[in-house]
Amino acid sequence: MIQLSLLVLFLLRINDIHSKHWIPLKQDVVHNVHIGHHQEIASKPKVQQIRFKVVYHSSVNVLSLEKQVLIKKKLMPSAVKYFHNTFSVRNVTAPIKLQRMCESNSFFLKDKTGDNPGHLQYCKVACEETTCGPIKIAESFLDDCRVCDEHGNHCKTKKNVNIASEDKRNTDFVLFVSSIQTDHCKESSIVAYASYCQQEHALNRPVAGFANLCPEKLESNPQSFESLLSTVKHEIYHALGFSVGLFAFYRDLNGKPLTERQSNGLPEYNNMNNLYQWSKKIVKPIVRKDWSVSGGYIDHEVQMVVTPTVKKEAQKHFNCPDLEGAELENQGGEGTALTHWEKRIFENEAMTGTYTQHPVFSRVTLALMEDTGWYKANYSMAESLDWGKNLGCNFVKNNCRAWIADRIENKLSTAPFCATLKQSPLHMRCTHTKLSLALCNLVKYTSNLPKEFRYFDRLGQVPVKDIYTYGGAVELADFCPFYQKFTLTEEDGRKRGTTCTIKENAPTKNKNYALETYSKYAKCVEHGRHWTGKKDLLTRTMLDWGSGCYEYDCTPHGLFMTINQKRYHCKNQDSKIEILGKMDGWNINGSLVCPKCEEFCAGKGQCPKYNITNFIVNAKHSAIINLEEKAHGPEEHGIEPKHASSTLVYQSILVNLLTLLTIFFNANLYI
């Protein structure tokens, strides 16, 4: 029990971390970068795959060789290739010359001669040192320094003789990559952050930005690579378009601004929140009138991206034909709220505000990039998002309370949400992706949750006075509890993840009590009962159970599981297969519950046909509901009767391995 309390404290600590997003201030962004003739760019239908010019800052070159290789040979090439293959932009017709920052951010727009109005930026009085986030831009990337006096007269151009001779017409976006231990890096669990710093004059597309990879957070082990790469891609998405600072610059398919522009060509700047104010054609507040909470229904306001492509893709994904668009995050404060997808309904979509598990960049994110008006997306690059898929309007328009109540009423699984208290022994499940072992992340907070997130009326043995202190460990998911992968710390200090496809996560042979295999061919399968082992006169029973990682293959006859070199045919969903095997001198016995064949073999056309059960959506619920799910019953605990009644006197041991170890859920904030 001590370990469980520690776990709760640890989770609370994680959820208290709020990070400030790097949304650039007005003076941090330079506009009017020329990439060709205005009319030509705006109307040009020709597009090409986006080309990055990656420029490494000196801070990268002083890192250890291992970290340099990680950034220069692995992370950045993979990320750049991903964006090149996923997005196209309108052809640039002139090389990108980055604009200079001006003293006091004051400038005039004039033509080449400096005598008439035009599109060229002339600094008032003096040009300043030009930066992009924490990086000083080298002279070789900068345009000439053009200056007028304070009245806009006597304009002069000081030629930049240091500009690189290489033709930057081959570049659509200049990305400065640094690895500086900034205050931002010190603040919290921030691994990397990025933003745009210059926008072009014709359509306001960002053409330069930076990514700072926090040097102390860079780990080059294979377990970290997936999350690191996904974080870098996440940050580049912010720099290219998915940012609350850029909403007001979005354009329709014809290049027409969606937000009204002022005489300087820019949208109105809102000095209250330090953002350019966007139109309701882009992000719109919508009030959910039947937000289900303990004690009744309340109004809950959400902010939604309502642009056409996003709306279409969100409706299709959730199978909710009257969905208004895609919901944005409402929590986390400045830098998290409004600039990510809502965690409750997009869980492992990589553009949500925290990293929890198996990040994917889905069609909805690609659609948002198209709706900026700057990019064309290649949807074959979209990754499949299983969370929320086809779960209907009750899932996407309400919260986990409404969802769980409805599913219980219709005798259906409450997944992906859950309401099981963590208790010893642990009862593990699988994540909705079937890629990892998972636990329900329902935890106790130190004080009552805000009214709009109080989902429970009763929870097992929890005293009524404490009931509102319970919620999901991931705050950004509106405190909705869901099955989440976790990390174990073994007695020897070794950290072990629960993702089946990473072979380093495998338990050692003498602790492989449930005959698991971790490999790229493995997925999470639920157990039918406790696993037991026999060796000489000893029997042992695993008290922590529920799911494990096993190899599988898809054949014309359907799904097969391979355990301990034996193959088992999974003929029907939910049928149990008996497993007998040997490990480290023990005779091991247990059972697996066959998963739905399509979950493992989708798209391979090798599954027998099932009838799809439709359930009735019921938005209103009775006022008092017990949302706790039934975990395994007491009859399944302990030693099986056949051992006790055997004529041989066995010495029995109960192994309660996992509860003795420290467990934590990953909830690193993306920024």
Ligand SMILES: [Zn+2]
């Ligand atoms: Zn972010």
